Amino acid sequence: MADDVEPGSIGRGEPLKGAHLTVTSKSFTESLVMGAIMGIAFQAAGADVLDRTGIQGSIGGREAVLKGDADAMYEYTGTAWITYQGNSEPITDPYRQWEAVRDADLRNGLTWLPPSRLNNTYALAMNRANFKKYGTKTLSDVAVLAKRDPGAVTLCVEGEFANRADGLPGMRRAYGMDVPSGRITQMDTGIIYTQAAKGSCVYGEVFTTDGRITSMDLVVMDDDKKFFPNYNAAPEINTETLKKWPAIAEVLNPITEKLDNTVAQELNAKVDVEGEDPHQVGLDWLKKEGFVK
Template sequence: MSDDVKPGLIGQGEPLKGADLTVTSKSFTESLIHGAMMGIAFQAAGAHVVDRTGIQGSIGGREAVKNGDADAMYEYTGTAWITYQGHSTPIPDPRQQWQAVKDADVKEGLTWLPPSRLNNTYALAMNQDAHKKYGTRTLSDVAALAKKDPGAVTLCVEGEFANRADGLPGMEKKYGMDIPAKNVTQMDTGIIYTQTAKGSCTYGEVFTTDGRIRSMNLVVMDDDKKFFPNYNAAPEINTGTFKKWPAIAQVLAPLTERLDNKVAQQLNAKVDVDGEDPHQVALDWMKKEGLVK
């Protein structure tokens, strides 16, 4: 990375001067933005940064940090707990979920820093017309509507969500829903948003930080029984690197503290809706926030 940045709220005194750090990320928009943010923060603190963002699939980035091919990335607590650490039951409290992931990964040579409020988890959303018609605000409301008027609850979902224990089957069980198979249409993620906005289905499966929620003015149902796992973004650091450069924690703290779902939706929309470059979006926002200059 070769951004012309100087310390702002991040990097005063250049505590990472002399460090050679490699940052990585997954290949989807939000992760690319996080990888850029992390690299920009390290540069402002004086480090030389190699950009290895955009690794395909979930596991590649984590393996790179584990084996030292990369030094750090933003990862999701729920992904680590369920996908990497093999648990089937999420922990409802976000801080406890992070702590459990952090403790389990010590033996893997990975150090987790405190999490952000950004929680990129599953949800159901509806367009404004459907919201005015049915007035549902929570998944319990959706369950009540499905009982009262079974034909009213039609779903657009991904194939994976339709079959995963932490997706539709588990949600139906938790909320006492019984949605007929004919009311569930499986489709690709991107199409779900447009079909939900059009009203082709009453509810669409969405990710809570997706920029299209804002741009399409969708209403997200609250998971009032806390069924879906917490997917809070948090820095995951190679432990050897962290021991050598413990200032990484203070460098990333002001950045992580500012990440929440509202910020994520705004920044993701700049890429997915407006077609902007993820790295530039990250840089512009960090300058606007005074994190770097």
């Protein structure tokens, strides 16, 4: 990375001067933006930063940090707990979920810094017209509607969500949501948002931090039984790197504290709706918030 940045509210005194740090991320918009934010913050604190953001799939970035090929990334607590650490039952309290992930990964040579309020989990959403028509606000309401008026509920979901234990099968069991398979359509993520916005599907599977929720004026159903895992973003650091450069924590903690679903939707929309570059979006946000100059 070669951004012309200086310390703002973070990185004063350049506590990472002399550090050579490699930052990684996954390849979807939100992860790319957070990878840029992390790398730019390290630069402002004096580090030289190698950009390895955009690794395909969930496991590649984590493996890079585990092996020391990369030093840090923003990862999701739910992904670590279920996918990497092999647990089947999520922990409903987000902070306790993070603590459990942190404690388990310390044995693996990874250190998790404090989590953000950004929770990129699954949800069902509908357009404003259908919201006015059916009035559902929670997933329990959707289950009641499916029983009362079976023809009212259609679902558009991704193939992965349709088959994951923490996706559609588990949601239907948890809520007693009886939706016939003939009223469930599988499609790509981007199409789900447009079909839900048009009303072609009454309910579409969405991610709670996606910028298209706001831009398409979709109404998200509350997960009132707390079925879906918490996917809070938090910095995942190679422990040896953190021992050598403990100032990484003081650089990242104020930034992580500022990240929530509203911020994520705004930044994601700049990329997915307005077509901006993820790195530039991250840089602009850090400057706007006064973290860097």
